[in-house]
Amino acid sequence: MNWLFGLFEPGHALGLLALSPPGWGGALLTGLSHTLEIAIGSYILGTVIGVGGAFGKLYGGPIVKDLLAIYTTAIRAIPELIEILLLYYLVPDIVNRFLLSLGRPRIDLPPILVGTLVLGFVLGAYMTEVLRGAILAVPHGQVEAARAYGMTPLQVAHRVTLPQMLAYALPGMANLWLNLTKDTALLAVIGFNELTETSLQAGGTTKAFMLFFTAAGILYLIISALSGRLFALAERRARRGQPSIRGGGI
Amino acid sequence: MRALIKPMMQPHRLFLLAMGIAIVAWAILTLDWSWLPTYLDNGLLLKGLWTTTYMLVLSWAMGLFLAIWLGLAQAAGPWYVALPAKGFCSVIRGTPLLLQLWFLYYGLGSLFPQFPWIRESWAWAYLREAWPYGLFALTMSFAGYEGEVMRGALLGVPKGQLEAARAYGMPRLTILRRIWLPQAIRRVLPTLGGETVLQLKSTPLIATITVLDLYQVSLQIRQDTFIIYEPLLLLAVLYMFYTGLIVLAFRFIERQVPAKLG
């Protein structure tokens, strides 16, 4: 194994990737951790918005339904890059104007927080659609049967709707997660130092663009492979006791 | 038209419509649009729109063509064809397009000084421009995503049909042309509209490698005038309009194709 680590020492072919300076490996890993932090944060936020949005779209009043329709349509019709740019300046601007109008001082909104809020808001639109479809896919008879047993609405949701819906929602949710990890790269355009931006900075400083872009690409591939596995496991768990969807009909 | 008006005739919708009109009116009246005539007159906005359009159309057509082969290679090819095709799709789908673009443009560019003969070759006229890299990256991206979709569609065509065709003594290529591909494409069609919208939404990324597309034009307007939100808002509206066109076009095409499968 020693020859392998030797490759990563300064002066060797891959020395630029060494974990401690002057190698940029550590900086890349910091970028990776920023990418993951933002992705996880906005995924949670997006899921919360998605659950609210899905229930609102199905059971909300007419105005709520229409507003949600506008939200999901508009967000999905405009390029994410433009949404991110617009909201990235707009959110702190509005928050600070609001505070100044109340006579309070400006607040410090860290870029990582704004990035998470913005991506979560965008993801929420997609998540709403995925979860709405999943809720609709739960056979209505089962819900009725649960009610007939005298379960409260909360019990119905907890015991019947949510577990079943999860099985239908997970493939879509897995796709959204994979897209989200890639969409975090768009924050590079704003100068936020996530993985893609860090690899550009490292490339710009050392002029070894190929090396750093490849390294970043491999890290992204590792994320997608690992999370693909995790979602597959979760899906199998959620599907316990259900007939397979595939193989029916065609 | 009546089908459009009737659902609007509900009190809450009329209220929302009034709110919407009020917001648009507010946007037109109070926001700063003084820059708009300048950039319409000097043709920059139109030029950007044109670049975005041809990038979308060309990458769509070439990407789809490649995707058919990528799908076929995975669905029917021997392992030494299927494996690279699968690998290609995984890499494209597993990494951000922005990274792919920068890899191609700045990554390859950083190698040029080591190979001075490149500048003497016929390809240099293209290699020194930015749009070929943008077009290439967009094409590969669409091919990667659609290759995966095509694979699923090809595998979804009922085996019985292919067996029946074989029993009739059809050559393999004829089966592909007459039975397998048409059915697979019909299966893909409902998702193709959505995928095309996704492709449209990827095009602004080419602005980061100096291609003068619609998004780049809005950036330049922002730099010239220091107006932040208005150019981006105009851009959002233009892209929404564009998305609407694509959705309508695909709805029309889908209606022309008989929906019944197998």
Add this chain to the structure above:
Amino acid sequence: MKLKTLIIAGIAALGLVGTAQAKVIKVGVASEPYPPFSTMDASGHWQGWEIDLMHAICKDQKLDCKITTVAWDGIIPALTSGQIDMIMSSMSITKKREKVIAFSNKYYETPAAVAAPKGAKFKATPASMKGLTIGVEVGSTNQAYAKKFFSKTATLKTYQTQDQANQDLAAGRIDATIADEMALEGFLKTKQGEACCELVGALPYDNETLGSGIGAGFRKSDTALREKFNKGIADVRANGEYQKITKKYFTFDIYGSK
């Protein structure tokens, strides 16, 4: 209704967090290597002449300054929308920018210049550079200058950062770049710059596009911070700190005429 109270409560909570640390001044630096003024090293620390100067001024004025990286092309929106509190990224003081933001006094000065691949056979004049492709950084004074004097006879290609323009100059995709002379010299001193390119010459001065020296940018409402910073510049000029920092990177005083 519930949602609204929730949002207000959330913003108020953020406000509490914010006021607790409101004294940190977020200094916006363009996230690109810009030697010798600002470059990031592998451990993520920013260094260079401008960074050293910033720390010296902040120390002199007892300000708690923290670097925040922003994309150059969005650095003014980042300031006006409150993402950062000040810009210190080799930004020239121009009339046009002063309509949107306020500047400190200048802290250095640089002419615009042309760099090209080695052995270029043209001079730094519009007539001599006819028909060439010239790279400029988007939103820079040099872009405005190139638009005014070169766009009629040459093709301009705009980059998100000057580093990317330099990169394409080395790759041979552009015939020349117009940029701040001192930054170009910084690039030409790097290994890559030394191997590929050379300085063709400085360009004649133009006040309208190039402005009057380089200063730090502030929101127009932040007069107190700007005053403090101006005092800091005067202090480090007077107590020799400025000259000490400059000596580390240059062989002459880059402050320019008084």
